[in-house]
Amino acid sequence: MFAKENVRSVERSVGRDIALVCLADGLVGASFGAVTVADGMPVWLPIALSLLVFAGSAQFAAVGVAAGGGGPVGAVAAGLLLNTRVLPFGLALADVLGKDAAPGPRRWLGAHLLTDETAAFALAQPTPERRRFAFWASGLALFAAWNACVAAGALAAGTGLLGDPDALGLDAAYPVVLAALVAPSLRGDAPGRRAAGLGAALAVALTLLPGVPAGVPVLAAVAAVAVPSAPARGRAR
Amino acid sequence: MNAWAVLVLAAGTYALRVAGPLLAGRVRLTDRARLLLARGAAVLLVALAATGALTEGHGLAGWARAAGVAAGVVLVARRVPFAVAVVAAAVLTALLRWAGVR
Incomplete structure (x- = not known):
């Protein structure tokens, strides 16, 4: 190709x-x-x-x-x-x-x-x-x-x-x-961007809480991927 | 942090690195799972960037770093070469601190 x-x-x-x-x-x-x-x-x-x-x-x-x-x-x-x-x-x-x-x-x-x-x-x-x-x-x-x-x-x-x-x-x-x-x-991934924004906000909020161990907030942010969004479009390529 | 801590972290990290390729032959991934994994990794990196930009320990990092990073991210979004964006972020943060902004 x-x-x-x-x-x-x-x-x-x-x-x-x-x-x-x-x-x-x-x-x-x-x-x-x-x-x-x-x-x-x-x-x-x-x-x-x-x-x-x-x-x-x-x-x-x-x-x-x-x-x-x-x-x-x-x-x-x-x-x-x-x-x-x-x-x-x-x-x-x-x-x-x-x-x-x-x-x-x-x-x-x-x-x-x-x-x-x-x-x-x-x-x-x-x-x-x-x-x-x-x-x-x-x-x-x-x-x-x-x-x-x-x-x-x-x-x-x-x-x-x-x-x-x-x-x-x-x-x-x-x-x-x-x-x-x-x-x-x-x-090229609008749902991904939404999940990333949500995850980032969650991670920053958790980090600011005293007592949450370092490393946990960014891992918790991944849960944002599971938030329902518009159906994923298949790869157009 | 002592030498043992370094070795345990190194061994654990290597185990996590090698597990992916070892399991990949046995675990079959659908396109959907692949997309979610890639997206999960992207979310993790953005969360790391956001916490790195805005927080220090359990507190806020201060305006100088936040402003420098924000400028760098805007440059990245405008497809300015990578190293230029990174250096611009550091220089702006340094200048702000020099001017007394924390």
Whole structure:
């Protein structure tokens, strides 16, 4: 269906988008490393979390709970609650990470690269080959960029190079990264947008309630999908 | 947060990541389920963005961050390149804080 040059230009535009997400996530990663160390955690902690957990929001949540006095159990629970969302991503990406698509160790390595961003990149592609290309290209690039920038941010804060990360407005970067990632999938989906608005309001309201554990409000927001709406239109493509 | 907490979080996260592809062969998804899963993931990301923009702990985050994020989201909606929107959000928030807005 696609001429060769179109495929190449698609790969080029995916490559450009990946570079932009690496840049944006790099900023977020640097701010994560810096903010974590500025909160009084050791320099190795953000670096180890980024290598081994490799999930921005879970890392922020875990460190946030720990810094807020939640203790290690609370920190792990918050991180895991946030990461339950990779389960549906993994189900949706069966043609990228399934037995046939990624045999042997590739499948076990690929699973570690499953994030909001890589799932969004892969799911935006219309064919299985393009999904695989987008997943692996974005996953490897993001893993390198994220870990390098987290380490740089942690080391910069550890040596006092950065001053106050809040003064740089770094905390405003992360929500915009998420909004940019989700924008394409919601553009043509009016019921999805309604559910997202409802879910966001619910999550913010729950977060403001004292005593609701970190991580619970965003998961509760998913219930907004079940709110009845106009019958879903089948895919027109 | 100690090294054990990092390892437990890492192991649990990996288990969640690997469960999807492992179960996918056994669990068959209808188009409807697939749509709902994709929509559920999108709702989750928007909820994360909203709470990240507006809240800090159990309180409100303040005007500077909210305004910066709002500007970034408007730029994203207008299809401005991704990195420009992110940097614009951070710069606006930083400028507002510099001007004394919290």
